[in-house]
Amino acid sequence: MATIIAPPIGAQAQAPRRLHISEYLRWSVDHKVIGVQYAVTSLFFFIVGGILAMLIRAELLTPQLDLVQNGQQYNTLFTMHGTVMIFLFIIPMWGAFGNYFVPLMLGAKDMAFPWLNALAFWMIPPAGILLLLGWLIGAPEAGWTSYPPLSSLFSGDGQTMWIMSLHLLGISSILGAINFIVTIKNMRPIGMGYFQMPLFVWAVLAQAITIVMATPFLAGALTLLLLDRIAGTAFFNPAGGGDVLLWQNIFWFYSHPAVYIMILPGFGVLSEVLSVHSRKPIFGYRAIALSSLAIALVGFTVWAHHMFVSLTPELRIPFMITSMIIAVPTGIKVFSWLGTLWGGKLHFTPAMLFALGFLSMFVIGGISGVMLAAVPFDVQVHDTYFVVSHLHFVLFGGSVFAVYAGIYHWFPKVTGRMLNDRLGQVHFVLTYLGFFFTFFPQHLLGMLGMPRRVSVYAPEFQGLNVVVSVAAFLLGISVLVLFYNILRSLREGRAAGPNPWRALTMEWTTTSPPPPHNFHGDPVPFDDPYGYGTEASAAYIDAIERRFGPSAPLSTERRNMPAAQGGD
Amino acid sequence: MNVSERKTNGRNSNALLWIVLAGLAIIGGGFLISLLTPYLFPAQGSTQAQQVDNLFRFMLVIGGAIFLLVQGVLAFSVIRFRAKPGDVSDGAAIHGNTTLEFVWTAIPAVIVLVITIYAYQVWQTTRAVQPNEQVVGTVGARFAWSFSTNVTPDQFPAGVELSQLDPAVQADIEEDGYITITSPQLHTYVGQPVQLQMVTQDVLHSFWVPAMRVKQDLLPGRTTDIRFTPVEAGMYRIVCAELCGSGHGNMAGTLVTTDDNPVYQGAWLNVHADEAAFRREFLEPETLAVLFPPEDPAARGRQLLASGAYPCNTCHVLSDLGWTGNLGPSLDGVGTRTQRLSQTGQPDMEAYIRNSIRRPTDFLVPGFGPLMPQFNPEPDQPNYMPEDHLNAIVAYLLTQTE
Structure with missing residues (x-):
């Protein structure tokens, strides 16, 4: 039934290879080095965006201006916060996971185009610097959505730098996505069809297709905006025959799919983590795999729900219908994940805690998403804190929780060391509480009448805003716990061994961290990446350990136990 | 087994x-x-x-x-499926159903x-069309709202004879059959369906009254509309929901009134209990003010600024009209503020104030940015301000002495 790697005679467990910082500061075509480069860069910008968020919440402690001197300064804060978090944290962070693990999960030595891979990464740091330097010459103040005419006729010169920065990031994103599609298409090992791929790889494939189809539209819109700003054209200026809605249409034709660009790999991480840490096969593999594709495709038909207060009223109805439809494949995923938990043996590792946290928070974002799709209700809460809440439930409660789950799940593979469980639990509790009380009350603020993107607000909203700000500071502190854990574990974490979670996907069939070309010989995939609960899968995992040495922590417990209770 | x-x-x-x-x-x-x-x-x-x-x-x-x-x-x-300590077995191999x-x-x-x-x-x-809608023109400008209603002669207060009116006002009525009254507040009454026809003078704005559950963007180059029928008398906040720049949060206007002092300031939707109250408290006084404009240019300038026809109140302080804007220089005492006159290149305060409205970027008061829109003399230009309005406003501002 299962093919098992024959352990070569005399193979020894290998101590984790020491990681030299200098290796990560220079051009490298090794997908693992590039993956870490992506991760560290993204986490740096996560801190930058997080500090901006703290400043925003500090300003909103009172209904008047106090921290910033005028509305314009405040506008630059949330413009930069949104842009940094979306384009310099979440999207590159999925680049990190994808680059590191897609080749490993496919048993490949590297990505299909290693040099292109490095090129895509090295566009990100200059783009980030370009964006932040905008503060020196008049930061952009039109929000991350940069609607003209505010962005074309009013915003500072930093808006032009914003355009150039996003252009670079868009090119980087497209190059990376092409690389993923080619790698997944061509570099699967013998015996692994599309429906034997790990679901993370499926999710990256769906994401990459979305990027390749959508991101050129962002490039087009940015080019038109750039010309309006510096070349005197009037694509978005009605005085010169242009149209302000043109920007909104093209921008959201990219930026709604971009929501799925930011969440699809998170869905993939969740499928991996829930199955492994529940010791149970993923429930409804095909439904999860294909619903990723369905989301990616239907995601291209819903963009104008971001324009429910600007679009011609009659045109809002078709977009309400498509926006409602897209809830169905997302629901399928959530129910399939619940089905995965049902009857499993749940181990509450930090990765699992964040995956469960994702499920419980993301569902709120899903419910508010359906409510927002209903035009008459959306009209009330459009451009209010309800939307701010919804998008953070999806992108923080969803994407960031998934990033955290992925960090705890795969840190042992990348570094050869375990993260500290206790600190991970503290991190989870702080994040979960901080997140909920930061974002849930914002639903109420929006419905009661507080618009988004304001630095001054009606005094009756102060109570809820104080709750939100205090919780946000807690959320800020929670991030410090993660960074402390990472830095501490890099130095003194327990050795992880090849497969600490006793997982079946192929990144665990090699040493931690993997050697330069990933595998010792040609690895053979287990025929079902989620085939837990069978004797064959237990034998496959045991064979990995016999070959590469013991793993922490499950395998150490395991040796003190009677024979594994496989069963069907 | x-x-x-x-x-x-x-x-x-x-x-x-x-x-x-x-x-x-x-x-x-x-x-x-x-x-x-x-x-x-x-x-x-x-x-x-x-x-x-x-x-x-x-x-x-x-x-x-x-x-x-x-x-x-x-x-x-x-709770139910947590692994017991030391249990490293797998769950059931269920793949789906x-x-x-x-x-x-x-x-x-x-x-x-x-x-x-x-x-x-x-x-x-x-959004269904209602019979007998009150059509109100709505203008959004950084960072204030203004509302205009067309009043036909049959709606004039009792006793107004067309022949008594100033020839300019008469000509205005003859030209299109109505006069336009402008107000920084939107007035209507309970049960009256309202349709707003909205334009913006600069960037995107979004008209939102949370209590009415209606919202619609104002789009440059287009007229957008919105409908609602009030059911409850009161004062409601109008909010700008679309980011429009530094004063975006202030575009809701501020309320400095109490129940016993009904002086409504800022951009507020005021709903009257019934049509009689609406006519008595709002429509007739506002109509009379337009039909019989003050002779004195300073009084006329004051009336123009108080009507919200120009969005000056969001950015400037002017105690005489209760303005509390904080984005531009204060206008209190502007008529005698001569200490920087020599730097402006203008011969006197009248020329300086006039030029600050027609060409606001020529001289910026230290500490303030080029935020103010330029108000132009021709009707086909954006931010149109006719010459006689400018004269009246300048005359009024010159009376603001320290």
Whole structure:
């Protein structure tokens, strides 16, 4: 039934290879080095965006201006916060996971185009610097959505730098996505069809297709905006025959799919983590795999729900219908994940805690998403804190929780060391509480009448805003716990061994961290990446350990136990 | 074997009962959650609000039930299926269940279909054209609202004879059959359907009255409209919901009034109890002010600025009119503020103030940025300010002495 790697005679467990910082500061075509480069860069910008968020919440402690001197300064804060978090944290962070693990999960030595891979990464740091330097010459103040005419006729010169920065990031994103599609298409090992791929790889494939189809539209819109700003054209200026809605249409034709660009790999991480840490096969593999594709495709038909207060009223109805439809494949995923938990043996590792946290928070974002799709209700809460809440439930409660789950799940593979469980639990509790009380009350603020993107607000909203700000500071502190854990574990974490979670996907069939070309010989995939609960899968995992040495922590417990209770 | 089989069968026969009970519990929970609806919105100010709130309550029943379902299954799994310490065995090798997967695809599909149909009906009713609509022109400009109503001679206060009027006003009425009154507040009365026809003078704005549950963007180059019918007298906040620049948060206007001092300032929607009160308190005084403009240019300038025809109040302080804007220099005492006159290149304060309106970037007061729009003399230009308005406003501002 299962093919098992024959352990070569005399193979020894290998101590984790020491990681030299200098290796990560220079051009490298090794997908693992590039993956870490992506991760560290993204986490740096996560801190930058997080500090901006703290400043925003500090300003909103009172209904008047106090921290910033005028509305314009405040506008630059949330413009930069949104842009940094979306384009310099979440999207590159999925680049990190994808680059590191897609080749490993496919048993490949590297990505299909290693040099292109490095090129895509090295566009990100200059783009980030370009964006932040905008503060020196008049930061952009039109929000991350940069609607003209505010962005074309009013915003500072930093808006032009914003355009150039996003252009670079868009090119980087497209190059990376092409690389993923080619790698997944061509570099699967013998015996692994599309429906034997790990679901993370499926999710990256769906994401990459979305990027390749959508991101050129962002490039087009940015080019038109750039010309309006510096070349005197009037694509978005009605005085010169242009149209302000043109920007909104093209921008959201990219930026709604971009929501799925930011969440699809998170869905993939969740499928991996829930199955492994529940010791149970993923429930409804095909439904999860294909619903990723369905989301990616239907995601291209819903963009104008971001324009429910600007679009011609009659045109809002078709977009309400498509926006409602897209809830169905997302629901399928959530129910399939619940089905995965049902009857499993749940181990509450930090990765699992964040995956469960994702499920419980993301569902709120899903419910508010359906409510927002209903035009008459959306009209009330459009451009209010309800939307701010919804998008953070999806992108923080969803994407960031998934990033955290992925960090705890795969840190042992990348570094050869375990993260500290206790600190991970503290991190989870702080994040979960901080997140909920930061974002849930914002639903109420929006419905009661507080618009988004304001630095001054009606005094009756102060109570809820104080709750939100205090919780946000807690959320800020929670991030410090993660960074402390990472830095501490890099130095003194327990050795992880090849497969600490006793997982079946192929990144665990090699040493931690993997050697330069990933595998010792040609690895053979287990025929079902989620085939837990069978004797064959237990034998496959045991064979990995016999070959590469013991793993922490499950395998150490395991040796003190009677024979594994496989069963069907 | 026998024991475990019996156990399984026993569980199955109870399963249906448990599913039914749990289903009833979560749906009941959804209903309970939906009872919160009135506390989540401002008080209902329009017929549209009633419809939207009903739609929301319906969605909250379903959303609340789904929330309870998912969190309940999660909590149950976390408790029931947690691995015992030291247990490193795997869970059951279950890969899926086609029936179950079909059910949880079909049920959400039906739910969103029902919500879509309901939402479509609400949408059609809330924006339906009403008979006898009060049509109000709405202008959004950084960072203030102004509202204009056309008043025809048959709506003039009793006793007004066309022949008594100033020839310029008469000519205005003859030209298009009405006069236009402008106000920084939007006035209407209970039961009167309102249609706003909205234009913007600069960037995107979005007209929102939370209590009315209506919102619509103002788009450069287009006229957009919005409809609502107030059901409750009162004063409601008008909010700009679309980012429009540094004063975006201030574009709601500020209220410095109490119930016994009904001096409405800033951009507020004021709803009168009935049409008689509306005519008495708002329409007739405003109409008379336009029909009989003050002879004195300074008084006329004051009236123009107080009417909200120009959005100066958002950015400037002017105590005489109760302005509290903080983005531009204060206008208190501007008539005698001569200490920087020599740097402006203008011969006197009148020329300086005039030039600051026609070409505001020629001289910037230290500490302030080039935020002010340029008000132009020609009707086809943006931010049109006729010469006689400018003369009156300058005359008024020159009376603001320290």
